[in-house]
Amino acid sequence: MSAPVLSSLETAPEGAPAPSGRRLRVVAAMSGGVDSAVAAARMLDAGHEVTGVHLALSQSAETLRTSARGCCTLEDAADARRVADRLGIPFYVWDMAERFQHDVVEDFVREYEAGRTPNPCLRCNESIKFAALLDKAVALGFDAVATGHYAQIVERPERDAAGEPTGGTVRELHRAVDPQKDQSYVLGVLDTDQLARAFFPLGDTTKPAIREEATRRGFAVARKPDSHDICFIADGDTRGYLARRLGERPGEIVDVDGRVLGEHRGAHGYTVGQRKGLGLKVPAEDGAPRYVLRTDPATNQVVVGPQEMLGVDVILADHVRWCGPAPSGEQRLGAQIRAHGVEHPARVVVTEAPDSEPVLRVELEQPVRGVAPGQSVVLYDGTRVVGSGTIAATERVQPAVAAP
Secondary structure (H helix, E strand, C coil): CCCCEECCCCCCCCCCCCCCCCCCEEEEECCCCHHHHHHHHHHHHCCCEEEEEEEECCCCCCCCCCCCECCCCHHHHHHHHHHHHHHCCCEEEEECHHHHHHHHHHHHHHHHHCCCCCCHHHHHHHHHHHHHHHHHHHHCCCCEEECCCCEEEEEEEEECCCCCEEEEEEEEEEECCCCCCCCCHHHCCCCHHHHCCEECCCCCCCHHHHHHHHHHCCCHHHHCCCCECCCCCCCCCHHHHHHHHHCCCCEEEECCCCCEEEEECCHHHCCCCCCCCCCCCCCCCCCCCCEEEEEECCCCEEEEECHHHHCEEEEEEEEEEECCCCCCCEEEEEEECCCCCCEEEEEEEEEEECCEEEEEEEEEEEEECCCCCCCEEEEEECCEEEEEEEEEEEECCCCCCCEC
């Protein structure tokens, strides 16, 4: 296989034309953090016409950030504007709070209410940054959107069914070179059209190097702490947030045989694999700890059991998204289930019917613990992201001991 060819996100000396030879009109999504600041600067260095855009996603933005959690404060918008001013690029704030509330926040609450465990970062990338933002940018005459995600776009020569070059190129999404910062998992929802207009200028660099570059460029955000966890839950208390949104819904905690072991105040406060905070009144006969196996919205029960019952080796996923041509037949791929989780070898089969959406069947070589409906499974071929699906159900076929 030929070596990958870097796309035009590869930076050139300041003022030089883009390596592709084409100067693009690019919206740089600027969160107010160091990553998006350097991403905007690199796109400018590559010779593109860059406009900075800060997304106002909060319906009641705080004046100041109180911790490393959360984002979208007025302070963040001001930090982004200062970077844009230093770069000498236009800067705007686009209000997408209503869209974010509906597509990300309300979806998050609905999913937990239905007994599922969603990943709001994937939904935000899919619905906001590479749908609402990209659509608006294109409508205004821009060519692409650049973000500070740690991932890589690789261009390869396009080939026809016979393997002959067509003269065109294919854009692929790959992991970042820094495994500690790789964010390709949360970008696994992007389709071919979105990737054609996406740039990730930081994918070839480590985070310490990005901070050093920001310092050299004189950005005040060079040492600004990273935001983490769920951005719209600034205090990090997901259970408390859901309790405020959904209220208390007392119910039973039971074992797999239906024996009542305790009570809960809302099944939405529990996730598959959870061990702490169960408050069980009846200890296990062998004294071993018990874990949440599933939540049942229909009965409002939380079902717990021993650790060995957490392992699953078959994942069924819907809401399938392909980061390129859809594969057919059986595939041997890597499956990643958490944003910073490990990659599990798997056999993947895509089932398609004329009147229904495709479904993924992911058969893991070894059972994996703590897989919950609502999570996303992202598929890899080496470093390349093939696509993703939202986990709808899991099964346990092999009686083998579960892998961690």
